[in-house]
Amino acid sequence: MDLLTEIAILVLAAFVGFEVISKVPNTLHTPLMSGTNAIHGIVVLGGILLIGPAQGFLNDFLLVIAIAFGTINVVGGFLVTDRMLEMFKGKKPDPKGEDES
């Protein structure tokens, strides 16, 4: 792909990132940090793509670790975020939902 096209994509993504986040209430900062954290686990794709062409034991080994790391990042990140957010569910301003505990 053209380098300039890639840079254009990068810059646009940066603006989208700023825009999408700028109006988040304080309350949701922790889940948000955790959610974005899960998204950069996309790096696991790099490991998956490279492990086929990779040569030699050392590189296979490094890439297996990279895939494991990336998977931890993705799976752990989304699960933890989900657990945090589940707790906000009871917080809707209808009093009925609050008697559960």
Next chain:
Amino acid sequence: MSRNDWIQLLYIVAFSMFIIGLRMLRGPRTAVRGNQIAAVGMAVAVFATLLNEAIGDWILIVVGVAIGTAVGVPAARSVKMTAMPQMVALFNGVGGGAAALIALAELHRILPEPGRPKIDIALAIALSALIGAISFAGSMVAFAKLQELIRGRPITYPGQQFGNLALLAVCVALSITLVSGVQDEWLLWVVIGGATLFGVLFVLPIGGADMPVVISLLNAFTGLAVAIGGFELENNVLIVAGMLVGASGTLLTVLMGRAMNRSIANVLFGAFGQVSAGAAAAAEIDGGTVRSATAEDVAVMLAYAHKVVFVPGYGLAVAQAQHDVRQLADLLEKKGVEVSYAIHPVAGRMPGHMNVLLAEANVPYPQLKEMDEANPEFGRTDVVLVVGANDVVNPDARNNQGSPIYGMPILNVDDAQSVVVLKRSMNPGFAGIENPLFYNPKTVMLFGDAKESMVKLIEDVKGL
């Protein structure tokens, strides 16, 4: 359409889902769904990648994913809500580590090819390895500090900042050498080793109270490393997803710094929480005595108040006292007391940390007041109950220019009629700063574990 076109199309679907998911994370009602949409987007991206013709070594892929799942799922399921910040740091760190390892493997793959690697690819490899390794090591130190495996207090020594800067300069210089022609793999290993050391040394001097800001910054770093990794692999979805995180993480870091009224540079290089001799001495000259109270006394104060405000802090998280706080609040409400919670933006170890805990205990949303909303209320509050918070109610932030937290907006709890501080002992807080609030004549201390104190208070209020 070729197979590659389909893959690219699925990538577009995936990053659209990331953006939609992030947008939905903005509101408490849509957030759960937003997170799920982002997770599905991730599954789409992985599926699309597996369609690639160049994919090989399926067994190794399965092994890697299996190890990652076996580690990540139980960790995420079993972690206590109080330990969430260090878990996020850990997940963030491994992401950065993955980016660095991938850069190593990619360099190894392209080196034997005839001709020099393109300069932009070489640059991407060097940067992604450098930033990823810093993020990995920094996150691990942040994790160790929050988990209290190493001291939370800043670790400083003479020439520290100069040393760190020099180390970073060496890493950057080596990266430039690598990009400009000396295409040797060992050079990248040295860059990664140096960057790892830098990551450790860079986070060590930062006090525990500032860890939220640091984790947020490292989150942005990992995002950036991943985006640059997208250049090295010429992969769109890595560029978009990585940069989304890089941008949002940077913004979040700035917002958090602003909440503490400190620049990011000050957080990173100020060795915050290092008790400067002058400031500590000043607090002691103020002297005054600390008055301690029994649970019975406090129960009476609470039960006959008109308005009570709870100020939760990290101590609440440590003691897991959120359910007991809710129970006490319910009891007081039944007695006709007006109850609310004042949440400082950086109370706890991450922004929103307290909100998550109180939400877990099903505290009604309208009772949670953010700082700007809470501060004018303290004037007509009878009793403020400070549960394990310290620096966020420290009046030195307003009055004592020598204090490391001078200028940070705080909750003005000393405007209230009386203040009750639940605290384990007189040790200074996580940041290691003296708090004159404890010597204020309005203040009484209720020593003990926050949860035990809460249980006693509940019993005593019931008995009244």
